[in-house]
Amino acid sequence: MRRLKIIRRWFGRRFGFSRLVCLFLLIGIAALRIADFAPIEELRVRTFDFYQRFDPRVKTVRPVTIVDIDEASLKKFGQWPWPRTRLADMIINLANLGAVAIAFDVVFAEPDRLNPDVLSDTMRYLDELTRSRLRALPSNDQVLSDALRRARVVLGETGLETVVSEIDKDLPFTGFATLGDKAGAEPDFFEFPGLLRNVPILEKVAAGRGLLTIVPERDGIIRRVPMMLRAQGNMMPALSMEMLRVISGTSTILAKYDRNGVKSIAVRGLDIPTDKDGQLWVHFARHDPSIYVSATSVLDGTAPLDMIKGKLVLIGTSAVALNDLKTTPVSNVMPGVEIHAQVLEVALTKAVLSQPNYALGVELLAAFVLGFLVILFTPNLGPVTLVAVGALFATVLVGTSLYFYKEQRLLIDFTYPLLSTTAIYLTLIFASFVREQAQRRQIRSAFGQYISPALVEQLAHSPEKLKLGGEEREMTIMFSDVRGFTTISESYKHDPQGLTALMNRFLTPLTDAILARKGTIDKYMGDAIMAFWNAPLDDNEHQINACNAALDMLEKIDVLNKDREAEAQHGGHAYIPINVGVGLNTGVCVVGNMGSNLRFDYSVLGDSVNLASRLEGQSKEYGFPIIAGSKTALAAKDKFAILELDFIMVKGKKEPEVIYAIAGREDVAMSGRFQNLRNLTIEMLACYRSRDWEGALMSIERGRRTDEAGRLAYLYDLYEERILAYQKNPPPDDWNGAFALLTK
Structure with missing residues (x-):
């Protein structure tokens, strides 16, 4: 342990963690440029607009x-x-x-x-x-x-x-x-x-x-x-x-x-x-x-x-x-x-502008060369020298780009290398302040971590639990995330305080729903929540409580959306509803205080945690806001409307998993309409897994006619697309009906 501390101190003195962060920043901005992130593209084309205004085409002939x-x-x-x-x-x-x-x-x-x-x-x-x-x-x-x-x-x-x-x-x-x-x-x-x-x-x-x-x-x-x-x-x-x-x-x-x-x-x-x-x-x-x-x-x-x-x-x-x-x-x-x-x-007249295929390579090379120079020398240069060198770099970039435009009619962007270098420079300038604040933080941020009242009470009576270590338990894990939150946040780009207030408005009722059903908040990840049941206190009905909490969350979001819609109509501004996806899974996990001697969190680890996260990510694909693993669903089948969705092979796992939708509580499960849809879905899955493609398609068609509300539209579209693909390219002879997810 002492040797590790010595190595960390030496690395911090010789190279600096801020420089390491800047290297990752350099790579990250390069990835955004390769993906042609919209703001970067906007800056680039605006620069090319300036070139055309600065030096428009002069006509020599008029054909x-x-x-x-x-x-x-x-x-x-x-x-x-x-x-x-x-x-x-x-x-x-x-x-x-x-x-x-x-x-x-x-x-x-x-x-x-x-x-x-x-x-x-x-x-x-x-x-x-x-x-x-x-x-x-x-x-x-x-x-x-x-x-x-x-x-x-x-x-x-x-x-x-x-x-x-x-x-x-x-x-x-x-x-x-x-x-x-x-x-x-x-x-x-x-x-x-x-x-x-x-x-x-x-x-x-x-x-x-x-x-x-x-x-x-x-x-x-x-x-x-x-x-x-x-x-x-x-x-x-x-x-x-x-x-x-x-x-x-x-x-x-x-x-x-x-x-x-x-x-x-x-x-x-x-x-x-x-x-x-x-x-x-x-x-x-x-x-x-x-x-x-x-x-x-x-x-x-x-x-x-x-x-x-x-x-x-x-x-x-x-x-x-x-x-x-x-x-x-x-x-x-x-x-x-x-x-x-x-x-x-x-x-x-062959006066065409072009952006050559090698333009991206030139821009990336310039960004990496200048970025490395800034990372290496910025902490060692005085402010006057730094400003002079920065002005020289900017002049070289702009001049080179203008030369290619005027002489070769080639569009080479200088804004991306300049943006990348400026971002690295600002990161290094403010890194010392960030590092100083991080060293002084010894308690969790109120916006980064919440724990259940039960855990607070237990820790108050047993302070010896504030040490590293964990125990194995069967637990139910929940991941929830807001669908399309990027679109919502973009509408608040000029009102960051309004975005913070909105996050508090929907995170608070979601948190209350979890805590009211004996859950523990593990962490907040932006607009996402991770929670678990059956720790630190025993909960013999953790699967049922988790399912109830998930349904409570949807109900609270519905109330919030109605309030926001009324506010939008009254205020005359746009209204974007909040939709939540939830993944639930039950399995044996390791739970306890994890981290370092100076900072640790009461958290949970295990394969079941990873599966819960993957299920939450699939809620949009299947068209149901709540998706649960088999252990969770089967334990709660008598009290909830459970609908089998698929038999999937999750990336990184060797064994396939049957997944289910939690479609409602017992009143929904007892309704004739739901039972008809469930029976048709069971029939469709049976035909699908036995390679009876025509039978599966017929079941889908009957299901669509029965599903007047369109709740299973995404599911039917998904299976129809798979079946049509399998009709052209049948699965191998040893296919067991499992579908391998391509993404995490």
């Missing part, structure tokens, strides 16, 4: 022209939508002026409301001869379709959050092919459940079809534009990408992969670098009025020839009333059609 349905056009020709005969005239005029290709930043999802046959049915006071003559005229859609045949025209389509109609597979789709290693990371393409297409008479004759949907990032700014998307189960090109395909004369778009995902999107003669998810970093230029031509001038034949001939033409709107305005890093307001134009410009 794209926008035919603008502007305020003047709307004033002259009337409100949008215009008759499609007018759009047909526009296409013919553009084709005659020599436009290379034309694209619409609008969707023609419905037949023209001014079609002659529609007018004949809706206009009053027409004689039959006039009506018949109107019906005999070709539709406006047919006129537009005939115009589309005379030029290379790309129609726009829109991704939707809901499916509005089935897709006609006979209508044309753009072909996609892949090249390279697809065994790497799976691209996270933007995906829309639905797709809004144009009327078939137009789709059939158009030269191409592309999605005009532009998805802003979390802060509403457009930085990247996806070149490939999924909509209603189909791969779709962006409007700009489809236009490039059309002018290249190819029928297929090629996606090139590497081990990180998508590397680039290509058509004949053009290879466009993208990020791993197929998105193009747009090197934005400022809003450019010089590429706009009013739709009025195109229709009346006064459009300048040099603005149309040999150009890619986009037809869109800048009119405020049509609400197609976006925000980019260089412009607070930019018409959406101009973003498509800028994508075409950067692709055709």
Whole structure:
């Protein structure tokens, strides 16, 4: 023991535990960067926004022209939508002026409301001869379709959050092919459940079809534009990408992969670098009025020839009333059609920004090198020297990042290495204060530990128990945790005192419920509670008391949620309910005072403790707030509604375990509805474990019809997913029905 103290003192003098903490901090921040934690990503993209404002793209050529349905056009020709005969005239005029290709930043999802046959049915006071003559005229859609045949025209389509109609597979789709290693990371393409297409008479004759949907990032700014998307189960090109395909004369778009995902999107003669998810970093230029031509001038034949001939033409709107305005890093307001134009410009002029695959490696290397230097030398440097060296480091990082942007058009982030180094520096500065406070702490913090009144009374009468050591007992262990607490805490990010008050509001009734049922609080872990029964005092009904405590906790949370909801309605702020998951398990454990001579806790250890923790973690997966191990459930089966859930193999254990849901007290257990659901569940489990997949699925279907409240929806979905997987890949012959959990 004395030798250990000597080693600890030597380590503290020579290296320092604060430096060891900083090493772990350095690794932890690196892990956050690798996972691309949202605040780190936000800081990075904001830095790239600054670069674009500092040095926006300067146009040397203008290959794209926008035919603008502007305020003047709307004033002259009337409100949008215009008759499609007018759009047909526009296409013919553009084709005659020599436009290379034309694209619409609008969707023609419905037949023209001014079609002659529609007018004949809706206009009053027409004689039959006039009506018949109107019906005999070709539709406006047919006129537009005939115009589309005379030029290379790309129609726009829109991704939707809901499916509005089935897709006609006979209508044309753009072909996609892949090249390279697809065994790497799976691209996270933007995906829309639905797709809004144009009327078939137009789709059939158009030269191409592309999605005009532009998805802003979390802060509403457009930085990247996806070149490939999924909509209603189909791969779709962006409007700009489809236009490039059309002018290249190819029928297929090629996606090139590497081990990180998508590397680039290509058509004949053009290879466009993208990020791993197929998105193009747009090197934005400022809003450019010089590429706009009013739709009025195109229709009346006064459009300048040099603005149309040999150009890619986009037809869109800048009119405020049509609400197609976006925000980019260089412009607070930019018409959406101009973003498509800028994508075409950067692709055709090879002015694309890119974040290379090695960027993350460069950033991690810089962070580790600077972090190690700070850890080694900060405690030994004076304040003036430290400030000077820190300023030098920051200058080198910023300068290197700016060089890569300006000279190579590469996006290398300096904020992460700077953030990591600053965090380590601040940790070292305040470590001495933290260490001094920790040395003076000899009692438990009121927020870190609570013990039951029974334990306090026993220790008061038997102070000799305040020593290291433990004893074996059969005990029931409880773990409880608040589901989605991160989301709740984020709503209090500007009100930490409010978050503390909320934690006290729900931890207090949960604690009271445990203590009222003879439980002992082991520890609080943030919003989680660990408790146990049958120690330090004997409790012959510890399983029943633990189950009652768990149900009491749910009831108290329901009361608290109702109060909070009423407060939210009265105060006019958002309400997020608190949901608790509980894991219970019974088994032999070691309980006693554990720790050091200076600080120890009355706590419990053992395999049964670990299983209780794992069961709490599974409560969300099975859809029941209380999950118990077999010993707990079987001991309490006569007083509670017990429902068998699964036969699982917990990671780290050799023997499988049957787990149960505690669904209610005796009144619930005696109800006919619960007994029906329990019998159907038993039938489903029997079929499942005997490999009767069809029988199990039939039992699930009957259970869903019986379960009007949907309490078993998660359980049925879980088993249905497993069964479908086993039907494709059957389990081995020696399978005993146990399911191995992949996580702790």
